[in-house]
Amino acid sequence: MTASLLIRNVRPNAGPALDILIENGRISRMAKDIAAPAGVAVEDGRGEIAIPGLVEAHAHLDKSLWGLPWYVNEVGPKLLDKIDNERMNKRRLDLDPARQSARQTVQSSMMGSTHTRSHVDVDTDHGLWGVEGIMKTRDEYADIMDIELVAFPQSGLLRRPGTLELMHEAMKAGCEIVGGLDPCAIDRDPKGHLDAVFGLCQTYGRPLDIHLHEPGEMGLFSLDLIIERTRALGMKGKVTVSHAFCLGTAPELVEPVIPQLAALDIAIMTTAPARNTAPAVKKLLDAGIRVCSGSDGIRDTWGPYGNADMVERAMFIGLRNNFRRDDEVELGLHVCTTGGAQVMEIADYGLAEGKSADLVIMPGQSLTDIVVTRSPKRRVIKRGKIVARDGVSVRTAP
Amino acid sequence: MTASLLIRNVRPNAGPALDILIENGRISRMAKDIAAPAGVAVEDGRGEIAIPGLVEAHAHLDKSLWGLPWYVNEVGPKLLDKIDNERMNKRRLDLDPARQSARQTVQSSMMGSTHTRSHVDVDTDHGLWGVEGIMKTRDEYADIMDIELVAFPQSGLLRRPGTLELMHEAMKAGCEIVGGLDPCAIDRDPKGHLDAVFGLCQTYGRPLDIHLHEPGEMGLFSLDLIIERTRALGMKGKVTVSHAFCLGTAPELVEPVIPQLAALDIAIMTTAPARNTAPAVKKLLDAGIRVCSGSDGIRDTWGPYGNADMVERAMFIGLRNNFRRDDEVELGLHVCTTGGAQVMEIADYGLAEGKSADLVIMPGQSLTDIVVTRSPKRRVIKRGKIVARDGVSVRTAP
Structure with missing residues (x-):
């Protein structure tokens, strides 16, 4: 269960805004203005902060x-x-x-x-x-x-x-x-x-x-x-x-x-x-x-x-x-x-090229702001797939 | 700045459901099935819990x-x-x-x-x-x-x-x-x-x-x-x-x-x-x-x-x-x-007849549930007026 996705305009660990290209569930590129490959969905990062899962x-x-x-x-x-x-x-x-x-x-x-x-x-x-x-x-x-x-x-x-x-x-x-x-x-x-x-x-x-x-x-x-x-x-x-x-x-x-x-x-x-x-x-x-x-x-x-x-x-x-x-x-x-x-010795963890695309996108001015504000407006990405958005999961609990 | 309001079907301090009639900013009655006085707005308490402000x-x-x-x-x-x-x-x-x-x-x-x-x-x-x-x-x-x-x-x-x-x-x-x-x-x-x-x-x-x-x-x-x-x-x-x-x-x-x-x-x-x-x-x-x-x-x-x-x-x-x-x-x-x-020696405080109608209505199964769930879906009432609803205040901050 892997996916491809282009996230535009997101700030990894509150750094400068970048695009993140995810291919087959992994981060394949992090750079400015990545061209969207054919057939890859695009998610607007809205300048929010991305942190690893x-x-x-x-x-x-x-x-x-x-x-x-x-x-x-x-x-x-x-x-x-x-x-x-x-x-x-x-x-x-x-x-x-x-x-x-x-x-x-x-x-x-x-x-x-x-x-x-x-x-x-x-x-x-x-x-x-x-x-x-x-x-x-x-x-x-x-x-x-x-x-x-x-x-x-x-x-x-x-x-x-x-x-x-x-x-x-x-x-x-x-x-x-x-x-x-x-x-x-x-x-x-x-x-x-x-x-x-x-x-x-x-x-x-x-x-x-x-x-x-x-x-x-x-x-x-x-x-x-x-x-x-x-x-x-x-x-x-x-x-x-x-x-x-x-x-x-x-x-x-x-x-x-x-x-x-x-x-x-x-x-x-x-x-x-x-x-x-x-x-x-x-x-x-x-x-x-x-x-x-x-x-x-x-x-x-x-x-x-x-x-x-x-x-x-x-x-x-x-x-x-x-x-x-x-x-x-x-x-x-x-x-x-x-x-x-x-x-947990997760080998392929982190916001870097080659790592598994497990991340969270949250609004905030800084990493500290994320922690103290704890916004519920979160987008959660697991192996490149958006699995939750603003408190709604793609999966239903029994 | 006072108001009148009938709140139907609300559970004061997680007790049995009642209606709360507020007149001129004060709680005038707490009872089952209160008849709405003419011209008084009615708020559906939805069986939620009311606590004092x-x-x-x-x-x-x-x-x-x-x-x-x-x-x-x-x-x-x-x-x-x-x-x-x-x-x-x-x-x-x-x-x-x-x-x-x-x-x-x-x-x-x-x-x-x-x-x-x-x-x-x-x-x-x-x-x-x-x-x-x-x-x-x-x-x-x-x-x-x-x-x-x-x-x-x-x-x-x-x-x-x-x-x-x-x-x-x-x-x-x-x-x-x-x-x-x-x-x-x-x-x-x-x-x-x-x-x-x-x-x-x-x-x-x-x-x-x-x-x-x-x-x-x-x-x-x-x-x-x-x-x-x-x-x-x-x-x-x-x-x-x-x-x-x-x-x-x-x-x-x-x-x-x-x-x-x-x-x-x-x-x-x-x-x-x-x-x-x-x-x-x-x-x-x-x-x-x-x-x-x-x-x-x-x-x-x-x-x-x-x-x-x-x-x-x-x-x-x-x-x-x-x-x-x-x-x-x-x-x-x-x-x-x-x-x-x-x-603070607030004399007219509390969920009781005669007290100032300062209260909060929140969803929850019990008082403990309120505390641990901390729902943002709150209705806040000050002197009988609903001053905030689901995180939106009637007043705008400068």
């Missing part, structure tokens, strides 16, 4: 309540309250992963994302229901989104016997990434948990993307164990730590860790949460660490927030990190575009 | 760059960098307070605010330029917004001689509230600063709304001096502390302060900043303390963020305070509506 590098496509009747959240305060509440109510709430992931994918595409890394619950109550559901969406909506799957033991790996076996099944079924979760706080066996998930990585030759919500010294201990295994197993560049709230604790504890992450090319995913300690994005980027972001769960049993808008997420990164200068605010947009592509 | 309880109407050419922010990291950068560039950037406050007022009304408390810079470089400008807007846009003015010594009160005299002029010119700013950190003379601003309150019989950005123990020291003066001068219920970042520090330091704030009915304004320690909203409300919120500066020389949307602000309050349950998320909306009205 947004990268949703941390979603949970299987668990959004999007489009279902309003869910009144009365969940308890602990992490396990939310985990158990969700697992126990999935069937009752009719949280069909195929339908819900399709809905979120259409919403996400409409907001400008062209690539998604989704964690997907693997547990003994639901088996591979989630994996199969998102895989169906991945196939059926391949024209608007590239989706990568992380097999995610949301309810714990060791504390619920049978889960590890299901993780093997999920990897065999085609999940690209091994997931993990709070080795101390949830499984209460950091060595056991990490040996198991790194073992899965070794068995299937796949990268790791592990959730680490653990705060302070506990989180830094788990992170140290992750670093140790990454080094010992030669997994440099193949590990992402998601959330990593512990990297927002006391600088004297965090600073010695940063060079180790950089040396092993361990990537960090942050949603830039307002309510938590969080990694300092600029410090990580300055150290050469790959940083990506994501919406995390949107409108699910964990909480009601979220709209899958990675431009809004860039704003959250700015607000959380006190980015005020234009050159700082742009870092948030970098994290939500190129940063995500670096983490 | 949003209250923008902390704006800086004089300093937004809204509608001006893009300002590339390259300001330094310190608070004084931002203060000096702004003061020194106001004229060069053509930051005319009358025009800019009008622009922000139209934007704010469009998003659903019906009342604004605005701080306004008073300094020796610009005198009462800001006060006069916002007063012009207050008069000319009285049909869409009630505006209250806080005389605000943004550049310091004592460190720049002549400012105190200008503060007297501002109060005589008609500012309703005395402002102040970081008695330790900016003026470096907490006793002098606080004696001066409380003195202004005494002289003019006016309340105080003081900016307090000072962190940790320094902020708590300043707060203690504020509490002491509030008590000594009999100003119970007449003091607001804006930002109060210090109330987000160690619980063992903050907890003894809460009952003192409650006893003296000192109100707290928080923008729920993601980047800072911040007051815990639920703890304050549980203690019976009035809490309001505001957009603070929007798109100004301090930073590019903001759109004057107090529904979005309610979401920020939820995100910052980790509100996930519906009953928690609704607290954010309370702060941005009734909480603000309590702080």
Whole structure:
């Protein structure tokens, strides 16, 4: 599913206005006044800004309540309250992963994302229901989104016997990434948990993307164990730590860790949460660490927030990190575009000749303006095809 | 400027659907199937939710760059960098307070605010330029917004001689509230600063709304001096502390302060900043303390963020305070509506018979849905007149 298109008068990354010629789904030329080849549709860029497709590098496509009747959240305060509440109510709430992931994918595409890394619950109550559901969406909506799957033991790996076996099944079924979760706080066996998930990585030759919500010294201990295994197993560049709230604790504890992450090319995913300690994005980027972001769960049993808008997420990164200068605010947009592509190892990503024609055209005076204004007037292009325009997708959600 | 209107089929605060009859700018009846009086226009509420008008309880109407050419922010990291950068560039950037406050007022009304408390810079470089400008807007846009003015010594009160005299002029010119700013950190003379601003309150019989950005123990020291003066001068219920970042520090330091704030009915304004320690909203409300919120500066020389949307602000309050349950998320909306009205002492506020007909009608399944969805499809009613519909105001910004 590829297409050809000539976009006239558009400003790549807020630079000078150019034309972009897309042929067979790839950017073939970026120059002034390109002659339209015969039969190629022309889109007026209206002098708006083009950015590469947004990268949703941390979603949970299987668990959004999007489009279902309003869910009144009365969940308890602990992490396990939310985990158990969700697992126990999935069937009752009719949280069909195929339908819900399709809905979120259409919403996400409409907001400008062209690539998604989704964690997907693997547990003994639901088996591979989630994996199969998102895989169906991945196939059926391949024209608007590239989706990568992380097999995610949301309810714990060791504390619920049978889960590890299901993780093997999920990897065999085609999940690209091994997931993990709070080795101390949830499984209460950091060595056991990490040996198991790194073992899965070794068995299937796949990268790791592990959730680490653990705060302070506990989180830094788990992170140290992750670093140790990454080094010992030669997994440099193949590990992402998601959330990593512990990297927002006391600088004297965090600073010695940063060079180790950089040396092993361990990537960090942050949603830039307002309510938590969080990694300092600029410090990580300055150290050469790959940083990506994501919406995390949107409108699910964990909480009601979220709209899958990675431009809004860039704003959250700015607000959380006190980015005020234009050159700082742009870092948030970098994290939500190129940063995500670096983490997902998308080879043909970017606004350059030869790259896949995945881009978003938005009105704005500058990249910072895009982030703070978050205009809904977006044109989203996936492999050269216009897949969304002003909040209307070419695909209908189920 | 008052009006009559019958709104059919609307759900006050997400309750059962009713009709709302507005006569001469006031809500005269709320009931099912009200017969339309002769000559009264009828508005179809479409079963949407009505909330009382949003209250923008902390704006800086004089300093937004809204509608001006893009300002590339390259300001330094310190608070004084931002203060000096702004003061020194106001004229060069053509930051005319009358025009800019009008622009922000139209934007704010469009998003659903019906009342604004605005701080306004008073300094020796610009005198009462800001006060006069916002007063012009207050008069000319009285049909869409009630505006209250806080005389605000943004550049310091004592460190720049002549400012105190200008503060007297501002109060005589008609500012309703005395402002102040970081008695330790900016003026470096907490006793002098606080004696001066409380003195202004005494002289003019006016309340105080003081900016307090000072962190940790320094902020708590300043707060203690504020509490002491509030008590000594009999100003119970007449003091607001804006930002109060210090109330987000160690619980063992903050907890003894809460009952003192409650006893003296000192109100707290928080923008729920993601980047800072911040007051815990639920703890304050549980203690019976009035809490309001505001957009603070929007798109100004301090930073590019903001759109004057107090529904979005309610979401920020939820995100910052980790509100996930519906009953928690609704607290954010309370702060941005009734909480603000309590702080601004708006006597005839609320969705009830006899109150001023200031309300917003928005689509949504629940109050929490309103906050997280932040629909732009809003109908804003000020004193019974529909002043904005779907993002279009009845007034044109200059």
